[in-house]
Amino acid sequence: MIPTNYYIVLSAILFGLGVLAFIFKRNIISIFMSIELMLNAVNLAFVAFSQAMHKLDGQVFVLFVIVVAAAEAAVGLAIIILTARNRQSLNVERVDLLKL
Amino acid sequence: MTAPLIIFFVLAALAVGGALSLIFQKHPIHSALSLIVVMVALAGLYLLLGAEFVAAVQIIVYGGAIMVLFVFVIMLLNAGIEEHTNFSKLAGFPGLLLAFALTGFIAATIARSTDTVQAASQPGNMASTRDLSTMIFKDFVYPFELTSFLILVAVLGAIVLAQREKA
Known part of the structure; x- marks a missing residue:
């Protein structure tokens, strides 16, 4: 069937694209979405290895990663709303002072 | 080319295309x-790997809850087209190099070390949801309880952060 290598390579490609998006995006929400993309890439590697090793630990870790990502999204988006309210901008280059 | 391999390549192309689109939009x-x-393409890949429960959670939690939260915040803040300054264009060059170096490093590591997992995978021959739940509630019960505490703290933090200061 499908070799595990294919899944791992796809996971590496998605992670690299996530890093690229993290560097190139200027909108704070887009940067946050690229973090989610990287988390998804890691999840794919977890499930692929879990299947290759015939153990379920990897899938349990994926569920924990999803829970942590949900908590992170809640706190991160609250911080984004706060930043946008204080700076009137979503561009990360405008957020360069600790105090207004 | 067997049928699962074709499905894999279609889903992989969908995932990579979506990720590229995320960068260029x-x-x-x-x-x-x-x-x-x-995320939906990755859910399809999880089904192909025989992880049905993870695929369902991926669609419900990631594709449903988290992305609805994102779209809601984008609409709430009325986010427009992003602007690029000269400095951000300049920062792109080392950024591109670094990202390629990282991907190359990961690829080299995979090429060297995955001989042990070359074994062909058989979809759907394991990973019943019953085994998964037994594992979560037996072997991983303390981490599971900790995640519920984590979510409680995250919700409290979000409420405290997003509430307007009293004048």
Whole structure:
């Protein structure tokens, strides 16, 4: 069937694209979405290895990663709303002072 | 080319295309919709790997809850097309190099070390949801309880952060 290598390579490609998006995006929400993309890439590697090793630990870790990502999204988006309210901008280059 | 291999390549192309679209779209709402495409494609890959429960959770929690939160915040803040300054264009060059170096490093590591997992995978021959739940509630019960505490703290933090200061 499908070799595990294919899944791992796809996971590496998605992670690299996530890093690229993290560097190139200027909108704070887009940067946050690229973090989610990287988390998804890691999840794919977890499930692929879990299947290759015939153990379920990897899938349990994926569920924990999803829970942590949900908590992170809640706190991160609250911080984004706060930043946008204080700076009137979503561009990360405008957020360069600790105090207004 | 067997049928699962064709399905794998279609889903992989969908995921990579969605990720590229996330980078090249100028408007955050388009990036969010591209990310949803990536997540649904990954859910399909999980089904191909025989992880049905993870695929369902991926669609319900990631594609549903988290992305709805993202789209909601984008609409709430009325986010527009992102602007690039000269400095951000300049920062792109080392950024591109670094990202390629990282991907190359990961690829080299995989090429060297995955001889042990070359074994062909058999979809759907393991990973029943019953085994998964037994594992979560027996072997991983303390981490599981800790995640519920984590979510409680995250919700409290979000409420405290987002509430307006009293004048």
